[in-house]
Amino acid sequence: MSEAAPQQPQSTEAELIAVRREKLAKLRELGVDPYGARFETTTTPEALRAEFVEGVQVKVAGRLTAIRDMGKSIFFQLADVHGSIQGYLGIKGLSEEKAAAWKCLDRGDWIGIEGETFITRTGEPTIKVGDFTVLSKALRPMPDKWHGVADREIKYRKRHLDLMGNEESAKLFVTRSLMLAEIRRFFQDRGFLEVETPMLQDVAGGAAARPFETFHNALGMPLTMRIAPELFLKRLLVGGFTKIFELNRNFRNEGISRRHNPEFTMLEAYWAFSDFKEMADLVEEMTCHLAEKFCGGLKIEHKDEEGNVTRTIDLSRPWKRARYDDLIAGAAGADFFTITPEGRRQRCEELGVQISPEMEDHEVIQQVFEKLVEEKTFDPCFVTHVASELVPLAKVSPGGKTVEVYELIINGQEISPGYSELNDPDVQRERLEVQSGEETHKIDYDFIETLEHGMPPAGGIGIGIDRLVMMLTGAPTIRDVVLFPLLKRKE
Incomplete structure (x- = not known):
């Protein structure tokens, strides 16, 4: 030889x-x-x-x-x-x-x-x-013509190499762009006007999140990057707009994970004279429309890095709707809301749900929801009638213990919240002050004054576009659907 x-x-x-x-x-x-x-x-x-x-x-x-x-x-x-x-x-x-x-x-x-x-x-x-x-x-x-860019860090740091070397990545980002255009068309066809609101804000409002802080030299004043556009969009409802949406970036100075990026794309829409139920119908219709147009149907396969199918999400309508308390009781025990707060803490230990001593009772309950319900819910579910302490900008349900809210869960994560918006300025002031505790300087009192001019009853939604694209394309992490995710600088 x-x-x-x-x-x-x-x-x-x-x-x-x-x-x-x-x-x-x-x-x-x-x-x-x-x-x-x-x-x-x-x-x-x-x-x-x-x-x-x-x-x-x-x-x-x-x-x-x-x-x-x-x-x-x-x-x-x-x-x-x-x-x-x-x-x-x-x-x-x-x-x-x-x-x-x-x-x-x-x-x-x-x-x-x-x-x-x-x-x-x-x-x-x-x-x-x-x-x-x-x-x-x-x-x-x-990149190598057969294997493209295999190293994930290089994919995220040098997206240009990923796009020229990996056909699937290029296809995903083209699809994302087309989806965004279709979302705009979907809302415009239903009479919604696209608007733009400030990204630099004097008071960061509309969500409970830590903002990025900056300073405007000419005005000599501190500013924050917005964490949500909600309060400005509601000002437009007061001004007379009745169907509006904004599709743009939010910024939150918090952790980075497979589901979180410090800057992310968010859709918010408001519909005067509507409510959270009608907004849920709108989101369900839009998501199924996108799936049928871009994903070949309502069954979405999620795969691991080797290409093996790990889960199939079924978006077939109608989507499940269930009350927050009922879902938690089904996961943590039928008596979960009748035992004492201390008993609930003990139950968390039995169920393996980690909590901290400083958590209030509603935060303990929310932790149970996130670990035992949200993370284990893969097909769409509108979770309704959430505890009022968790959502200070939503209208209170009859009885006063919950708010008229849905949280849409798909693939183990929240995709979209929707509210019947709170439009009573006195109740809004009280609830924001309770939420802020001693930090009342963080309340946007100008927004409260705006509400006193009269905001029509309305339904409102937020949709995390990056998470929606993740779910529809089967992408395993948010970094796979963001062209240039934030990464720690290499030394």
């Missing part, structure tokens, strides 16, 4: 860059601008493939993602984030200068091509290249 040929050592990145710089210099010697200019296209790789017709002259631009050089004949893939198309180049058909320029190209370079469409003997839609234009010479190599 003959000995195996010795493996050729792989080039280092520095060596690859050096070779590409030599090619860059050669292009310039040939009189070719390696960073091109305007190139007029007639179509895109995706559109051409989707509506392919033979014998048509086209002009297409994209990145070279694969090159198969067979000497006189060269096949290559031209791609962008939406899709790819095959190109065919016959060296004999090129001028000496063009042939020399082609030899200076690598995977990762951007080019524009002109040519006629045809289908190969293997049935592949292809462009026979008559001419090409160099648009951008890449000096660093693309």
